[in-house]
Amino acid sequence: MKWSWRVGKIAGIDLKIHLTFVFILIWYGLSTYLGGGSLTAALTNVLLILALFFSVVLHEFGHALTARLFGISTRDITLLPIGGIARLESMPEDPKEELLVSIAGPAVNAVIAGGLFTGLLLSGFFNPPLVMAEMLNNFWLQLMVANITLVLFNLVPAFPMDGGRVLRSILALFMDHLKATRIASYIGRGLAVVMGIAGFFVNPWLILTAAFVWFGAGAEAQAAELKVGLKGLVVRDAMVSQFYQVEANQSLSDVFQLAMSTGQENIPVVSNGNFLGIIRRADLMKAIDRLGNRAPAYAAIGAEPAGLDLETPLDEVLPKFAAHRALPVLDGRQLIGLVTSESIQQRMWLNQRMRDGSNKPRTGESTDIA
Numbered sequence: 180m181k182w183s184w185r186v187g188k189i190a191g192i193d194l195k196i197h198l199t200f201v202f203i204l205i206w207y208g209l210s211t212y213l214g215g216g217s218l219t220a221a222l223t224n225v226l227l228i229l230a231l232f233f234s235v236v237l238h239e240f241g242h243a244l245t246a247r248l249f250g251i252s253t254r255d256i257t258l259l260p261i262g263g264i265a266r267l268e269s270m271p272e273d274p275k276e277e278l279l280v281s282i283a284g285p286a287v288n289a290v291i292a293g294g295l296f297t298g299l300l301l302s303g304f305f306n307p308p309l310v311m312a313e314m315l316n317n318f319w320l321q322l323m324v325a326n327i328t329l330v331l332f333n334l335v336p337a338f339p340m341d342g343g344r345v346l347r348s349i350l351a352l353f354m355d356h357l358k359a360t361r362i363a364s365y366i367g368r369g370l371a372v373v374m375g376i377a378g379f380f381v382n383p384w385l386i387l388t389a390a391f392v393w394f395g396a397g398a399e400a401q402a403a404e405l406k407v408g409l410k411g412l413v414v415r416d417a418m419v420s421q422f423y424q425v426e427a428n429q430s431l432s433d434v435f436q437l438a439m440s441t442g443q444e445n446i447p448v449v450s451n452g453n454f455l456g457i458i459r460r461a462d463l464m465k466a467i468d469r470l471g472n473r474a475p476a477y478a479a480i481g482a483e484p485a486g487l488d489l490e491t492p493l494d495e496v497l498p499k500f501a502a503h504r505a506l507p508v509l510d511g512r513q514l515i516g517l518v519t520s521e522s523i524q525q526r527m528w529l530n531q532r533m534r535d536g537s538n539k540p541r542t543g544e545s546t547d548i549a
């Protein structure tokens with residue numbers, strides 16, 4: 180994530196802190212101090228936030244280390260003002276494993292809260308006489324309450340928050356994964372609306388969380404649809420093998436003519452049969468503006484993605500479309516095809532029709548992808 184610093188490595192996982200998190204600390208300390216609090220009060224508040232976020236780090240490690248038990252590694256853990264994010268390579272396919280990974284985070288906070296409660300109890304904190312104001316100011320009690328809040332908040336079944344993942348995995352025990360994800364994401368989106376509205380009255384952080392849940396639920400549902408749609412498909416299945424190409428020393432105006440007359444969005448450039456790169460429509464216009472239309476085709480080639488292999492599974496190819504509109508399929512240095520997001524969509528559509536065994540779209544089933 181941009182604007183985050185690596186502060187250390189624990190159990191082989193990078194721990195990062197986002198810049199905004201540092202701002203929150205400073206703002207929280209300053210606002211206590213300027214609001215008439217003593218320097219000690221300001222520092223205590225900062226310490227409390229740090230302790231709270233330390234609890235969040237432990238929560239994320241709860242997820243990450245449980246996932247590791249199932250052979251899933253974690254890229255990094257980042258602290259943001261709205262909480263922590265553990266970027267797991269994937270979620271377990273097995274619902275029981277997902278259930279354990281999801282619940283491990285809140286379980287860590289429950290253990291912390293239990294530990295603090297026991298400590299306070301043993302230290303005689305709850306012995307009478309009880310002075311309410313003094314109790315509420317106690318650092319350890321505040322940390323305990325914060326951890327209990329973390330448990331309760333995370334267990335709200337707003338997919339893709341932890342509670343929502345727990346819900347999805349329980350549903351997936353009784354139905355297929357896609358259906359479970361759809362139901363969980365509908366519930367997640369419903370709760371996001373409630374949270375967003377409540378945010379206006381209670382706490383603006385809730386609005387941020389609601390936005391995270393809303394978009395997260397949509398993205399997860401879409402990813403699940405894709406996963407099913409692409410199951411068993413490889414590059415060979417979605418490759419366009421009929422296309423026009425240009426030689427490296429042909430002029431940009433030739434490339435333009437070709438693009439116009441064929442409607443082909445991406446024009447591959449070759450030299451003596453060897454693939455050099457692809458000129459995308461937008462890059463072509465820019466290159467003509469910059470270099471003139473007599474410049475050679477190879478001058479307009481952008482940064483090239485690595486070539487694909489015929490047998491690469493399509494779900495591995497998909498993330499690469501964020502940066503590239505078309506991906507080359509190579510046999511050695513020779514270009515044998517192109518894969519585009521459109522060609523994948525069409526293949527998925529066909530695949531789904533074949534699986535359904537009919538030409539009629541089933542009601543309520545969406546085949547489109549963005």
Ligand SMILES: [Zn+2]
Binds near residue numbers: 238242333
């Ligand atoms: Zn969590």
